Amino acid sequence: MIGRSTPLAVIVWVAVGLASAPVAAHSLKLFVTVDGMVVSGHGFFVGGGRPQGVVVKIRDADGRDLHDGRTDANGAFAWTAPAPAAYTVLLDTGDGHFTRAEVTADRFVGATSASTPAPVAAAPASGPEVAKPGAVARGPDAIVSAAEIEAAVDRALARRLQPLVEAQERSEARLRFADIMGGIGMIVGLAGLGAWGMARRREREGPRA
Amino acid sequence: MAHIPDGVLSLPVLIGGGALAAAGIGLGLRAIDERDVPKTAILAALFFVGSLFSVPIGPSSIHLLLGGTMGLVLGVATFPAVFVGLLLQATMFGFGGISTLGVDTVNMALPGVVLGVLARPLLGRVSTAGRVAIGAGVGALAVAGTAGGMALALALSSPDYVPSLGVVVATQVPLAAIEAVVTGVLVAHLARVKPEVLGLTAFEPAPLPVVVPAAESIEVAS
The missing domain is CATH 2.60.40.10 (Immunoglobulins)
Structure with missing residues (x-):
C-alpha cells in the first residue's frame, strides 16, 4: 500500500545485501x-x-x-x-x-x-x-x-x-536467502490471516454500520 | 546492536519491558483496520530484513532500525510490526533473545511511535525540503531513543554496565546519521508518491464511504 516500488525495493535490497561479501547475523x-x-x-x-x-x-x-x-x-x-x-x-x-x-x-x-x-x-x-x-x-x-x-x-x-x-x-550464523524469504512469507501470511479475521468479523456483524 | 540477547537483563526489567510491549501491541492491533494491514505487513517485512543485515563500521557493526519510518507511517501499529519482525529474527536466526523480546520491542518501537505521532501533523504544513528535514530528525532521534532505551535497560539490570554505556551510545552515532538520510528520503518520496500513508491528503476521508458501500451492494445483490 506504500509506493508501488516498495516490494521491489525490498527484494533488490535483499539481493544486494546477499551479494555483498560478509553478510551475517550480528552476534x-x-x-x-x-x-x-x-x-x-x-x-x-x-x-x-x-x-x-x-x-x-x-x-x-x-x-x-x-x-x-x-x-x-x-x-x-x-x-x-x-x-x-x-x-x-x-x-x-x-x-x-x-x-x-x-x-x-x-x-x-x-x-x-x-x-x-x-x-x-x-x-x-x-x-x-x-x-x-x-x-x-x-x-x-x-x-x-x-x-x-x-x-x-x-x-x-x-x-x-x-x-x-x-x-x-x-x-x-550466516543468513540464508531461503530463510529470509521464509520470514517475509510468514509476515505476508500473518497479514492475510489478519485481513481474513477482520473480514469474517465484519461479515458476522452484518452490513456495515 | 539493538538486539539484547538472553541472559543479560534482570528479571524486573524483562517483566517491565514485556508488560509495556504487550500494552503497545494491544493498542497497535486495535488501531489497525483493513486498509492498514498491507502497509503494516510491508513495513514489518522491511524492518525484518533491514535490521537483519549488519555492516561492520569502526569497532562495532550496525544495522538499520527504521523506527522513525515505521513511527511516521504506522503510528501505534509499529509495535506489532516490530514484534513480529523481532520474533522471526529470534526464532529463525537466534538474533536477540526470546526473553528479551518485550524489552527489545519497546526499545525499537516506542521512540518511533512517539516521534511519529508528534511529527506527523507537521508534515502537511511544510515544503519538500521541510519534509526531508522532519524525516531526518525523526530518523536520527528514534535511533537516539533506541540507544537510550537500551542503555536504560542495561543500567537498570546491573550497575556493572554503567561504565560501558558511553560505548553503546557512541556506536549509534553513525547509525543515526544513516537513518536520518534513509528516513528523510523515504518521507519525501512517500509524500509525493503516496501522500495518504503519511496522512497528507486533504480529501482522505472521502474515498472510503464511496467505495465500500458500492462493493457491498454488489455482494448483497449476488
Whole structure:
C-alpha cells in the first residue's frame, strides 16, 4: 500500500545485501579450547571483528566466579583450571552483547594424563628400567609414550580442528536467502490471516454500520 | 546492536519491558483496520530484513532500525510490526533473545511511535525540503531513543554496565546519521508518491464511504 516500488525495493535490497561479501547475523560467538589444564579461546563477532578488552568470567558448576579477566587485542583469553571439572565461560561486552560456552570435565581427560603422570613417570622410569639391558635407551620413552602420545594427539587435533569449528560456527550464523524469504512469507501470511479475521468479523456483524 | 540477547537483563526489567510491549501491541492491533494491514505487513517485512543485515563500521557493526519510518507511517501499529519482525529474527536466526523480546520491542518501537505521532501533523504544513528535514530528525532521534532505551535497560539490570554505556551510545552515532538520510528520503518520496500513508491528503476521508458501500451492494445483490 506504500509506493508501488516498495516490494521491489525490498527484494533488490535483499539481493544486494546477499551479494555483498560478509553478510551475517550480528552476534557474538565464543570459541573455547582446552590444552593441558589451560582453558583458552577467543570471542568473535560473526561477520567480522573481535571483542577487545571485554569482560571474561569463568564459573564453576556451582556458579562461583573463579576468574574475572579481560580479553586481549585479539579478543582472546587464557586461564589455567585448578582441576578437571565443568566450567562455564562467559563473555560480556557490556553493550548488550553476551555469550557463554560450556567446558565439560571430559575435555580435560587427555590433559590430566599428560600433566600428572609425565613427571611421576620420569622419576621411577630411570630407576628400574635402567637396570634392564636393552631397555636403557628406550625406557623413559616407552613408559611416557602412552600418556604423552594421547595428549599430543589431543593437542594436535584441537589445533587442526579449530579453524574448522570456527568456520562451522560462522556458516551456522550466516543468513540464508531461503530463510529470509521464509520470514517475509510468514509476515505476508500473518497479514492475510489478519485481513481474513477482520473480514469474517465484519461479515458476522452484518452490513456495515 | 539493538538486539539484547538472553541472559543479560534482570528479571524486573524483562517483566517491565514485556508488560509495556504487550500494552503497545494491544493498542497497535486495535488501531489497525483493513486498509492498514498491507502497509503494516510491508513495513514489518522491511524492518525484518533491514535490521537483519549488519555492516561492520569502526569497532562495532550496525544495522538499520527504521523506527522513525515505521513511527511516521504506522503510528501505534509499529509495535506489532516490530514484534513480529523481532520474533522471526529470534526464532529463525537466534538474533536477540526470546526473553528479551518485550524489552527489545519497546526499545525499537516506542521512540518511533512517539516521534511519529508528534511529527506527523507537521508534515502537511511544510515544503519538500521541510519534509526531508522532519524525516531526518525523526530518523536520527528514534535511533537516539533506541540507544537510550537500551542503555536504560542495561543500567537498570546491573550497575556493572554503567561504565560501558558511553560505548553503546557512541556506536549509534553513525547509525543515526544513516537513518536520518534513509528516513528523510523515504518521507519525501512517500509524500509525493503516496501522500495518504503519511496522512497528507486533504480529501482522505472521502474515498472510503464511496467505495465500500458500492462493493457491498454488489455482494448483497449476488
